[in-house]
Amino acid sequence: MIDLAIGAELEAEVERVRGLGREFLRPLGIEADQRGAPVPPDHPFFAMAWRMGLGQPLGVEERPGRRGGARRGVVLAEEMSYWDRGMSVAMPGLGLGGPPLFAMGTPEQKERLLAPFRDREHPHWAAFGMTEPGAGSDVAAIETSAVRDGDAWVLRGAKTFISNAMRADWIVVWATVDRSAGRAGHRAFVVERGTPGVEDMRYEHKMGLVAYESSSFTLRDCRVPAANLLGGDRHYAERAGFKGAMRSFNATRPAIAAMAIGIARAAFDVARDFARAHYALERPVPRYQRVREKLARMARKLEVGRLLCWRAADLADAEQPNEVEASMAKAFAAGIAQEATGLAVDVLGDAGVTADGYVEKLYRDVKAMDIVEGTGQIQRIVIARRLVGLPSA
């Protein structure tokens, strides 16, 4: 029989996130949203959190299967995002830079690139640079080029919407050595901070999730040492380049889905508390039944979505294929989370569309959950490929 208890150990971790969330994550997320700028890297909160050993929940796990890592990941991702999803991405740590390093990096690269992250005094970030102005879901279409020149590679192109890029110690930048080869031509380079040729680094202005920086930059004849080709030449001789990237997607989809659930749950709680405070519970006021039905729908959907996330994570921990299940969780959770935050705005009515009502922020924040790590449409393509052999475009 299935067992849905998260267990005492994880519960204690959730409790810790709760404390952090109540005191820091949510207030800082709201403050950043109202100021319209990300929380700066030198904010004392980051140093404090770093010293406490609190990195991103998708952090320094070498393999998701180890120590129930995927299940821990979805639970903590939900709780972090419940308090503030923007802040959960802003948290110091390897972020999405971790999975490709662990999956592809040589021992020397791991040693060298992880070293700064062992400094527990000052917070550190890493970043993952795939998306380009002209290549989002269609990852194979990236145009940033890499040309070998002596003991270095020269990168030319532009990357966009890269989380934490400006504050990162290093960015895993994807480039192509042969555009006609499609994904087989992809290579991952570690571009360290201060490398000449990383130019026009700037924050993008977002509708939501303001607390963390999404940055764009240009690579202008950017020389990267050959030693920073992730995995070295041998890795790509085995044509594992793109797979390495996709593995990082596959492991994170359930966690991204769980973040959507966390946002939906925040919206549910606000709407439920509003209903308790503003409606006479025993007296049938005209709108009250509608409000209750919406609350029931929100709670039901977010809990079903959570089960889909948990199933995908459970499979990952059991080291069983979870591609379809991970995409199902992502497609479903992102969809219902958008619906739930919208319903919360309905419940609050005209109070719901002001900053004081909070739910309008969640409504803006959650939209990204159906876009990042594969849009809802991409998830459905992944599912349909498996179920009915939908050919790749």
Add this chain to the structure above:
Amino acid sequence: MSFRLALSDEERLVQETARRFAEDRLLPRLRAHEQARGVAPELGREFAALGLVGAEAGAFVRALVLEELAAVDPGAAVALDGTGPAIGFPDAAAAGCRAVVVDDVDDRFRLHDGRLDGEAPWVPADRIDVAVVLKDERAHVVREGFRLTAVKPCGLEAAGASRLVLAGTPVAAVVEVRHGRAHLRTWVAALLVGAARGAHHYAMRYATERTAFGRPIAHHQALAFLIADLAIAVDAARLAVWRAAAALDRGETAEWEAATALAEAAEQALFVGPSAVQILGGHGFMKDHPVEKWMRDIRTLASLGGGREAAEVAAAGLAVEHEAGLR
């Protein structure tokens, strides 16, 4: 250790046994059972002999079995698990009984001097041993003196279909509802999951074989996406049912879990059924394929045991106090 959603080997075996029975024994007689408004008696004995949903079977195992049966024939599933709807009312229905449970959400039954008056326009049976009428938190068990008049149902023909009339019918026993309604809702929800899965799988296979505009229709993105959404719908509903059934087996009241399981299963199945017919196009509308039957069965199931409406009203009543946090 943290949560697990995998089935045990034993549960897989039960599932596999039920699946084989459904595919080997029920599938060839799908339309015969429909026309006969009942399952062939020897199949009833054969199913009982498998011992899959005996008295000791928990809600979780029962949900697994019901899904497998309903994935082929939801009406036959209702007929074969005769005590199923009453399982949450101890001593109401003995093993081998055929029971129906009416949740009197519209207050159609009147109680006076230990007798019941009223009628239910539809119960999924032509012959019963026991009827249980739920009025709020009381379950009234009736073992004789009911009148059943055959009606023509939208679906679930293999279970039979009747108007149930009680006129001064003596109540044999009154028990507290307690977990009974949650069991009933989980039972209906499991049937909905099965019916939806059957419809989805059939339509999915058809879509890979049927070609239009030079390729399998499943490879047109409009249908590929629909098929993906139907797969998500079935899995979402199943997980909701599993959660409710597991809560019941742990002895929890499971009121919220069961109400939301039925609400979810009904919503998703009502999406899947008509969509499966749509995928088959004109063929879907014809009785040559079973998808039209599953669509009708789903529509009918969603009104069973108080149906989706009562489940949603119950969930709405609980929502203002509900805690959705992690624990």
